[in-house]
Amino acid sequence: MLKQRGDRCWTYEEPLRFLGLEIGRIMTVIRLSSGGLFVQSPAELTPELQSALDELGDVRFVAPASKLHGHLYMEQYRAVYPNAELLAAPGLPARRPDLQFDQLLGDTPDPRWAPDIDQVAIVGHRWLTELAYVHRPSRTVILGDVGFHIGEGSPLTTRLVARALRVYKQIGPPLEFRLTIANEASFRRSIQDVLAWEFDRVVPGHGEIIDTGGKRAVLEGYDWLL
Template sequence: MLERLGDRFWTHEEPLEFYGVELGRIMSVMRLSSGGLFVQSPAELTPELKAALDDLGEVRFVAPASKLHGHLYMEQYRAAYPDVELLAAPGLAPRRPDLRFDGLLGDVPDPRWAADLDQVVIDGHRWLSEIAFFHRPSKTVVLGDVGFHIDRTSPLKTRLVARLLRIYERVGPPIEFRLTIANEETFRRSIQDVLAWDFDRLVPGHGRIVESNAKRAVLEGYDWLLED
């Protein structure tokens, strides 16, 4: 149910089909120094998943990657954990008027998780800002839709579509995302902020986890942005 990847870091993968293409989606769970759990891109809170989370600690914070990625099921966590704090990515609150958010995510981590987690807003796109996280104890970066990683382990249809979208065996966003970047310099600085972290593993929004040498994978996946 929850797979341990590193020091105080777990993931849970669930199916996600988009226009008939199976992409999958990954939830990340990080246990903070305080003992509470920080959940990124929450999955459907089944009884089995809730039991697995409860075995790790108390769910304290639940965060999406963006207004499009990772906000599903947040209401289930509010119902199951009355003291949980739901955090909004830029632009999410108007999309989810059914939810009461306890904070807005930005470039500065809250002191309650700053000892374990860093974060940065990946900005510069025409209509989407995303929050990237860095979990220091496990040296893991967690991304959303700016970090697809589709490889040979995906279904054939997914691999074929990934080739068309230029995300096959590369870490990065689909081609239509690249073509709608409004401020390339701002977007480039955001990715450089991610690359400044001392990470070795990367959890993408969709696809296969990069278990090691993840910084090189990001550099290669974003060569279209970073090379002169």
Template structure:
């Protein structure tokens, strides 16, 4: 069920329709030096997916990227793995009052995963703060809604909508998110912090994974901000 994309790094893709448009979603799984698994943007924990995860190792941490992205199904992981720790992006705890979170994510990674994974808070938007992750062993950047990447393999309707939202064959947020940035200088600084990482691969929040040349792709997708 998983695609291994680098050293101790796997992805799992599943469909996701939003207002009738197929966007897809991607779960990332990283095996830590300690042996445990760090899961970002968890997918629905079907019996088949649980068996595949258990074959990789023990699920220790489950993280959402923002209060909007990657928090679905976290309750299933809490039920299936009693010792798991749920990690909340800024604003998520207030939205998911049904869950007890163990850690609030910010700019600084916890030492328990910090050897393998770095993180940065992307701030400056009116109502959304997102956590970007960098998996060092596989040189992979993992994004959420600040990094759509809709390509030619998507359905025609999705491609047409993506052109309108300015996310077709670009790693970039949709135009409505761009237009609601309230502090462009702060947002730009956050993206430059991400670009300082030594990544080659990019896993977007929705769309197609860029397996190589990812830094150039982010620079090109954010030319509207970085010029």
């Protein structure tokens, strides 16, 4: 259920259909040096997933990638883990007024997870700011919608559409996202900040995980920008 991806880092993949296409989504779980769990893009909290998480530690932080990605099941985590803090991406509090958030995320990591995790706010898009994370001990970068990576394991229709959107076998945002970047210089600086990290693995928001060669894959996927 939870697959270990290096030192104190696990992923969990679940199906997701969007506009009739199966694109999947990925949750990342990091056990902090303090022992608590940092959960990014939380999946549906089934009894089986809850049991698996409880074996790893106490859920302390639940984080999205953006106001669109990784917030759907946050209320389940608040109900089951009342001491866990829900973290908000820019724009998410207005989108989810039903939730009480504990912190609004930006470029600076909280001191409680900063020893393990760094983060960058990817800015420059017309209406979306996304948070990218790096888990230093496992050399893993974690993305959302700026990191589609559809591969051969996806259904044929998904692969065909991904090819048209330029995210088939390459990592990056789909074409319509690229066309709605308002400030290309700011967006480029954000991606360069991600590339300044030391990492080898990339966990995309949708598609297939890149377990090795991730930095090269991001460079190649973003050659249109860089």
